[in-house]
Amino acid sequence: MSILERAHLEVVRAVERQGSLTAAAETLHLTQSALSHTVRKLEDQLGVAIWYREGRSLRPTQAGAYLLSVANRLLPQIDQAEERLKQFAQGERGTLRIGMECHPCYQWLMKIVSPYLAAWPAVDVDVKQKFQFGGIGALFGYEIDLLVTPDPLYKPGLIFEPVFDYEQVLVVGPGHPLRQAAFVRPKQLSDETLITYPVETERLDIYTQFLTPAGISPRRQKSIETTDIMLQMVASGRGVAALPRWLVEEQADKFDVAPVKLGRQGVAKQIFVGFRDADAEIDYLRAFVNLARNHRDNKA
Amino acid sequence: MSILERAHLEVVRAVERQGSLTAAAETLHLTQSALSHTVRKLEDQLGVAIWYREGRSLRPTQAGAYLLSVANRLLPQIDQAEERLKQFAQGERGTLRIGMECHPCYQWLMKIVSPYLAAWPAVDVDVKQKFQFGGIGALFGYEIDLLVTPDPLYKPGLIFEPVFDYEQVLVVGPGHPLRQAAFVRPKQLSDETLITYPVETERLDIYTQFLTPAGISPRRQKSIETTDIMLQMVASGRGVAALPRWLVEEQADKFDVAPVKLGRQGVAKQIFVGFRDADAEIDYLRAFVNLARNHRDNKA
DNA sequence: GGTAAGAATGAATTACCTTCATCAATAAAT
DNA sequence: ATTTATTGATGAAGGTAATTCATTCTTACC
Incomplete structure (x- = not known):
């Protein structure tokens, strides 16, 4: 048989x-x-x-x-x-495999991970960023245990919790004409070079929530893997980018860049962590979610 | 090791x-x-x-x-x-495991399955209806190969194709005051008994697209597993139900029921089939999708 | 055509899993 | 309390099946 x-x-x-x-x-x-x-x-x-x-x-x-x-x-x-x-045998608790579906979240994640590792010395953390079947697929397929994503998906078997709110802003370099503006209109980007992470346009908020609704495209688009290089490009006047406000402000001393609100209202974003509800009672997983959520509360 | x-x-x-x-x-x-x-x-x-x-x-x-x-x-x-x-060994092509996330689709599916079985004698069909992690989870988890659902989900690793459009209507029994109406308003259901399939309210179109937006609830709600019994209940004046128009019209000779448009515009619905893109080239799967799509085209 | 590299084959060996027989522990029964 | 039945553990013996060794066969390449 x-x-x-x-x-x-x-x-x-x-x-x-x-x-x-x-x-x-x-x-x-x-x-x-x-x-x-x-x-x-x-x-x-x-x-x-x-x-x-x-x-x-x-x-x-x-x-x-x-x-x-x-x-x-x-x-x-x-x-x-x-x-x-x-x-289990060694008294360790296991490895928390975290998947990431949002580029700038990485900086944020690092801040959570270090206190977490201290609090849970028996748990290892592994961060993965590429998934053949997307983050959701990776969760269902047991490739990862926790997914950090801006797109929650309320489906049976999965639990998503918001852990982090931020404002997505435009980042401009020194001497940029928009630097002092209260906010930027989509049209004002039609002559710019936009630097983004290398993902599909549909997953870039500056398109879905700002440019596309207005029917605008930037003159050029470049994609860059890492946030640091992206900021360096912006600081050297090679283009503009869209990043979380907190990230820009944090890096403002390292790079000469400034945030500009996207539209009169600004673009609000929320990050979620998702996990299988079968895992909801795993203490070290729960602890990570709580830590992530508290991190937000402390800032607010 | x-x-x-x-x-x-x-x-x-x-x-x-x-x-x-x-x-x-x-x-x-x-x-x-x-x-x-x-x-x-x-x-x-x-x-x-x-x-x-x-x-x-x-x-x-x-x-x-x-x-x-x-x-x-x-x-x-x-x-x-x-x-x-x-x-593979026996020259059979395998079993096509179909998952269903929509109750009335069952009647529709039966119409596709019989010509399919005739065209693909070496392929068996298995239909499943309950999924621990939802239809999407079942697809990702390789429990099923094809998902019939009203909620497509465009995620990497999955492909969804529309196969069937229909109008969701209210079904009323003989002598019902609404029977002759051109359409029904949400308020007119506030004193009715609504018979539905036993799923969460959020998955019932008559709520999400009709009652809930108007802030109306029916006086009572009963849930029934099978479509036939549901129609029998409606025909005997025990309540009203929401079903696809084609289904109601088809059953009109067996049960004394009549369709009534939901709202002035009616409620339009679309059914999709989803599958893993890794399976996109499996000929007998592809054939099923095509058959399903053609079935729609023939009707239109 | 010769040679090297890879795959197939058959017999011998070895390893490991299963069984047998028995014991130990515990729950139920008298 | 003693007996009995049921369940799990253990050690040795046995048997099956996987691995190796030695060899052959095929084919790509020089």
């Missing part, structure tokens, strides 16, 4: 990664013969070929490709479970 | 289900001794107890409870993978 074992998934993954049975055997600390036998047996039992034998190399069949996708999906979860059980 | 095997997960699950090692051994076609050895070895290797030995019974430790949750999550996925691989 039961055919498919963890070992089989490991083999499929290793062959894919190493490119050959022989090489895979080495990484698995087995002989080539052992793998060959294992593979043949698996194919016999399933009744399906996993690889085409093309000359002396292996190319996955359709079934093989499917099996590979299963392996890539399940093995990390098994590894993680094993890891976590071993951590 | 690798400790946790599929067999271990099976053991944990069986012990939980059967309540004792001895009983679990039987379902796994093993001796009690074998399980005892296996368990001890696993606990030794992980360095953590999985069960408290309380007298002659086993109670999961914290680690055990965690392991159990892992087993319940991963084992079905492994089973399904194995299943699917075996289906």
Whole structure:
């Protein structure tokens, strides 16, 4: 009845990664013969070929490709479970895997993480930023335990809590004509170079909440990965950017930049943390959420 | 390095289900001794107890409870993978697991399924309706392959396509004062008994798009699982309900009911099918989506 | 055509899991 | 309280199955 074992998934993954049975055997600390036998047996039992034998190399069949996708999906979860059980053994509590779906949140997260690590010495924190299936997918897929995002999603199985409000502002460099303005209108950006994080336009607030509704596009757009470089670019007059006000004010002594309100009303943003409700009672996860929320309350 | 095997997960699950090692051994076609050895070895290797030995019974430790949750999550996925691989072998293409997040869609789905089964004799169809983590969670968690829902969610990793438009109408029985009305206003329902499917109010269009915006509640609300019974209740004057117009018109010969437009504009609805973009190229899945979409086009 | 590299095969060995037999502990029953 | 039945633990024996070793087969490349 039961055919498919963890070992089989490991083999499929290793062959894919190493490119050959022989090489895979080495990484698995087995002989080539052992793998060959294992593979043949698996194919016999399933009744399906996993690889085409093309000359002396292996190319996955359709079934093989499917099996590979299963392996890539399940093995990390098994590894993680094993890891976590071993951590139980050492009295450690585990690893809190945090996913981030918002670039500037990183600076904010760092402020939460250090007191958290101090308060929970037995818990490690891991921050991930890229997700094949998006943050929500990563939560459902048990790749992460906590998601920091501006887009909450109230779906059964997930809990989102607001942890942080801020105002999104335009950042301008020294001598910029808008520097003294009380606020900026969309039209005034039509001749500017806008520096953004490298994500889709739909995920950039300055578009969705400011430019797009007014039907305006900036003359040029550049994307920059890191906040520091972005600020440096702005400070050197290469363009303008949109960032949280608190971040701009904090960095104002390091970089010669100034915040300008976006529109007469300003653009208000809110950051949420989301987690699986099955995890709601994990004390160290709860503690992180509380810490994050209190951080906001202390500022307010 | 690798400790946790599929067999271990099976053991944990069986012990939980059967309540004792001895009983679990039987379902796994093993001796009690074998399980005892296996368990001890696993606990030794992980360095953590999985069960408290309380007298002659086993109670999961914290680690055990965690392991159990892992087993319940991963084992079905492994089973399904194995299943699917075996289906590859028999030239079958697999099982299309469809999730439904909208009650009246069931009638519609049935119309699609029968031509589909005829066109794809090697593909089985399975329809599920209850999801612990909601339809989206079920998609991400590989519990289903296709989700039929009124709430699309454009997130990376998922694709949603509209397949069906309809008008949501009020259904009234014979001799109902509203029966001849051109349309009904929210206020006119404040003295009625509203019959709905047993889901949260936020998922009922007649609330979200009609009653709630007007600040009206019906005098009473009853919930009924099945559409047929619901129509029977309406036909016997026990209350009114909200259903798709096409469904009401189709059933008008079986039940003495009539549709009434909700508001002057009517309430327009759209049904979507969603799937993982990783599956976008699976021919039999694609075929279902196309069939569903064409079904709409034929009607229009 | 020769050679090197990779995969397949068959027999021998080894490792490990299962069983058997038995014990220990506990809950239920007399 | 003593007996009895049920459940889990343990150690040794046994058997199955996976791994290795030695070899062959195929093919890419020089």
